[in-house]
Amino acid sequence: MQPTRTAAAAALLSAVLASPAAAEGLVISNWDGYMPPDLLERFTAETGIAAELAVHATNEEIMGKLVASGGTGFDIVFVSSPFAEALNALGLAAPIDPAKVPNLANLYPEAMELAHDPGNTYSIPYAWGTTGLCYRTDLVETAPTSWMDLLKPAASLEGKVTMLSTDRWLMGAAALALGKSLNDTSAETLEAEGALLIEAKEKLLAYDDTTFYAKLVSGEASLVHAWDGWCNYGIAENPEIAYVIPTEGSDLWVDTMVVMASSENKDAAMAFIDYVLGQETGVWVAENILYKTPNKVAMEALDPGLLEAFPNMAIPPAELIGYEQLRDLGEGQRDFSRKVTEVMAAQ
Amino acid sequence: MLTRGARLAYLAPGLLWLGALLVVPCAILLVNSFFLRGVYGGIDYIWTVENYTRAADWLYLSIFLKSAKIAGLATLFAILIAYPAAWAIAQAPRRRQAALLVLVILPFWSNYLIRTYAWMVLLNREGLINEGLEAVGLIGEPLTLLNTEFAIVLGLVYNYLPFVILTIYAALARLDRSLIEASQDLGAPGWRTFLRVVLPLTLPGVAAGGVFVFVLSIGNFITPDLLGGQKIQMVGNLIYDQFLSARDWPFGAALATVLIMVMMMLLFAQAIAVNRGAGRREAREARP
């Protein structure tokens, strides 16, 4: 190797190896695009606390990372409620100090009584909603009303439906259709759910939890199993798209903020959560992500036109809290996972 | 032969690197396969072989067989497409070869996810391929291409084709021409020269390329998700899900250990077969 090339290589290597040490201030892990792009900048300007955004793709991924590293490296993580519950059970979540989060008062009272964490002792809800059916009114003969319309689709819809592939929601659809609890992992229930899903698989276009709304817009699919907020992305592109909660009901999904027990900046973390609970962020979430937030003052400040264009945005908290939440399955997880594998591997 | 010291100097950096950053980390993790999953996804340090008895389940074996079939098909097609392409590049004027190679690899400096999205656009029932075929009247009804085993194989062949072309090219480039000419001078027809001279010489390259496609395919979890519509479970997805969705590290580690063992055996069997085919073993052993 020539000396110049060696020198260039050495320079490149030293540039890489001399990466800065851990950042001071807060490190927050969230999905990309799930909070206002200028939020951290405004937060720092107002409080003087430096903050950096780390991004994760899925709950599962950040969870794996936190378990492997014992939770170090992050101060606050955004995860869905069953994952928050597991973090708490594993001793990785810090207790929330309500005295340092006065903006908790902005939440609906219902958002303080969530089944996984009554009183919000270790997790603060950021957004919530339902799971149901999203469909093209111009491509289905009769509007769907039941989970069975998805699981046993009409002949004209065969090969035109998709289901969510994330295990809990996939099995959840069958649980709701059968009138079972979403968190029931008894052998009989799993057996019945598995049988129903394997039968449904034959008529399915795909399992899809990332591009199903695009499939509706292109007409590839006519009816999809969807989270309400994502269905709104389809509605925004094509007004023929509609969302319905089947008569058997839905789950209540909740995305939460959790402060890590390993955080060395817990006061700053509480200050951040307090800042996020302000009206402005809630309004941004509703207007830009088209998700409902448990933030009362934000929801009340929304343009009524938005609620008209996206009717599921108007589902009241009293109705939401009536739906069952997904809970960590604990001992039941093993049998549950095997059944999911069986469904996914079925021909 | 190299002196002991020189040989060690060649091996040392790599052995150190792999020892510290492969053997130790994987040992830490794979040891988990002898413990139990904690109730909330942690690890209970209770010594057990239960994870292996759980892994001995027809369900997991069937997933492995299915993946091996898909990966095997992808490997076969990738080699069939890559060999003549690598040959054509190796036959091109030497100054153009580098450019031709870079052109092979260039599409893969975009991103895996958006390339896969592009295939979804091409393959779906309203997609460009179906529209094209309908326009020229070849088909009356759109074909179901996406969300099938075919789509997965296609996606895998596409993404790993350059790996095989490059590897075979590395074996073909500057092949000793005198051998080919000698064979031709002796009156062997072209195909015979190829089968008896060129192929044995390049077989290790073909095998290496084939191994790349096979191992990368069997561990892939994005292509089956997006092009297969997640209707076909592959080993890559299975192990990924045990670690991340089920948060059952001990069981995931047990499945991974079994997979690693099986793949090692396949690779050794393959290496022995290739050595035989290439006829190098005897030559090597005969040398003082």
Add this chain to the structure above:
Amino acid sequence: MIFRWHLRLTYLFLYGPIAVLMVLSFNRSGLPTAWTGFTFDWYAKLTEADALLNAAWNTLIVAAASTLLATIIGTMLAVGAESRRKSSALDALLFAPMIIPDIVLAIGLLSFYTLVQMTLGLHSIVLSHVVFNIAFVCAVVRTRMRQIDPAMLEASRDLGASEFTTFRRVLLPNLAPGVIAGALLSFTLSVDEFIIAYFSSDNTPAATTLPMQIFSMIRFGVTPEINAMATIVMLFSFTLVLIAQRADRKAITG
């Protein structure tokens, strides 16, 4: 002749989806797979997409550094491994990084880095990527190594050349096609690798690679900005290849 046509068709196969990807960079809506109308907006937005551009730069650094290290180490390993009696243990070690599932290596490495209390960042992504890149470089170079007549090396050593001179003057020129192919492979693997990078990084913007950034966008929409960026990267690289070709031809004919 027939091979040349085959090569042309192969290029068509390789570039077909790239053409689609480029067309989608002009897609009006943010949907990843459904065409809804024409716009130049994503190119304009790209100039403000700091996170994306930063991630692209990080990816380039990680890929270049890990390729450089892996090419050197992997080539040396190949030479060492092929100049000794076959060792199954060594072969197994050199195969291992290819067949260990990504997620196992990813979590194993993070557990290890945590254990030794190493600060995570771009450097730890490079350390991790080198692990699997070594295996690929080594495998390609080994196949090339097997074609070299050991007599040629012995002749060099017998004539009094030092090991280093033999390596540089005799071995390396003969291994070159393998080394280049191995380096291209490892660069390509590194550019697209996602799960090991995610687990090896501290995930702050300074250590976020492009695949990590793009996958984190899946939930709220992977917008065509990515396609716009890929289009620019493709066209730029393509132009470079053409210029290099031209210069090469001039150097020869002129």
